[in-house]
Amino acid sequence: MSYLSLYTLHQDGSAKLHQRFGNAHRGAMLLWSWLAQKYLPGEQLFMMMVGEDNKLWDLATSDKVKEAHQIVHANTFDRVAVKRENIPRLVEAMKTVVEDCPDPGHLPAQIEALEALQGNEDVMAVSWNQTSVTRSHWDARYDDDDNETPFNLNQSDDHWFLFDKGEIEKEVLA
Numbered sequence: 001m002s003y004l005s006l007y008t009l010h011q012d013g014s015a016k017l018h019q020r021f022g023n024a025h026r027g028a029m030l031l032w033s034w035l036a037q038k039y040l041p042g043e044q045l046f047m048m049m050v051g052e053d054n055k056l057w058d059l060a061t062s063d064k065v066k067e068a069h070q071i072v073h074a075n076t077f078d079r080v081a082v083k084r085e086n087i088p089r090l091v092e093a094m095k096t097v098v099e100d101c102p103d104p105g106h107l108p109a110q111i112e113a114l115e116a117l118q119g120n121e122d123v124m125a126v127s128w129n130q131t132s133v134t135r136s137h138w139d140a141r142y143d144d145d146d147n148e149t150p151f152n153l154n155q156s157d158d159h160w161f162l163f164d165k166g167e168i169e170k171e172v173l174a
Contacts, residue, residue, distance in 0.1 A: 001022060001023055002023065002024035002025070002131050002132045002133050003020040003021055003022050003023065003024055003131075003132045004020070004021040004024045004026070004027035004028070004106055004128065004129070004130055004131065004132075005017055005018075005019070005020050005021075005128060005129040005132065005136060006018045006019045006020075006021070006110065006113055006114075006126060006127075006128055007126065007127045007128065007129070007136070007138045008117065008120075008123045008125075008126055009081055009123070009124050009125040009126065009127055009138070009153045010122050010123060010124060010153075011121075011122055011124050012152075012154070013151075013152035013153040013154035013155060013156075014150065014151070014152065014153075015127070015138035015139070015150075015151045015153065018113065018117070018126070019113050020132075021106040021109055021110065024130060024131035024132060024133070026105035026106045027076070027105060027106045027128075027130055027131070028076035028130040028131070029130075029131075030103065030104075030105040030106075031072065031073065031076060031097070031101075031105070031107075032045060032056060032073075032076070033045055034101050034102075034103070035056070035059055035065075035069060035073055036056055038069075039059055039062070039064065039065055039069075040055055040056065040059070043055060043056075057077075059073055060073045060074040060077070061074075066096070066100070067093070068092070068093040068094075068096035068097060068100075069093075069096075069097060069100070071089070071090060071093035071162070072090075072093050072094055072096075072097045072107075074162055075090060075093075075128070075162060076128070076130055078137065079127075079137050079158060079159040079160060080127065080128075080159070080160055080161070080162050081125040081126065081127040081153070081159055081160070081161050081162070082125055082126050082127070082161065082162045082163065083124065083125045083161055083163070084117070084118065084120070084123050084124060084125060084126070086161075086162065086163040087114050087115075087117065087118050087126065088118065089163060090114065090162070091111055091114050091115060094107050094110065094111050094114075095111060098111070114126065124153065125153065125161065127159070137151070137158075137159070138151050139151060
């Protein structure tokens with residue numbers, strides 16, 4: 001069965017798998033489905049995910065969407081990380097979604113994991129791989145000769161931080 005993975009990104013730049021949450025469909029897919037039903041009634045979720053229609057993804061920056069919902073939605077995007085000092089803001093947004101959403105899936109367990117990490121000084125940031133069906137952005141990479149290069153946050157430029165400017169990084173999402 002697929003799973004959602006929470007990673008810790010450390011001061012030395014390394015990424016470490018912190019926790020797995022069984023059944024990845026209880027993560028981002030469940031949230032996307034709920035957001036589509038709430039904010040885009042009548043639209044077909046699958047078509048929004050595979051086509052050129054960005055309505056689902058645009059909810060992360062839409063003024064019509066509650067800010068907590070924007071934050072949690074943007075947190076499901078590829079290559080996003082949240083700095084340790086911003087974990088409380090993410091947790092508060094997640095708690096709002098738990099209250100608002102009839103089936104919050106893995107969010108309560110993710111909140112618990114994040115709250116436990118807040119005081120860990122070695123953790124620079126946290127990140128996710130929303131489904132084990134795809135290769136994690138945070139795992140080692142291999143070149144054509146099968147040489148492994150571990151992910152290093154301090155040397156990588158192909159990720160982004162959710163709250164880099166104190167708000168959802170709307171320039172990255174646009």
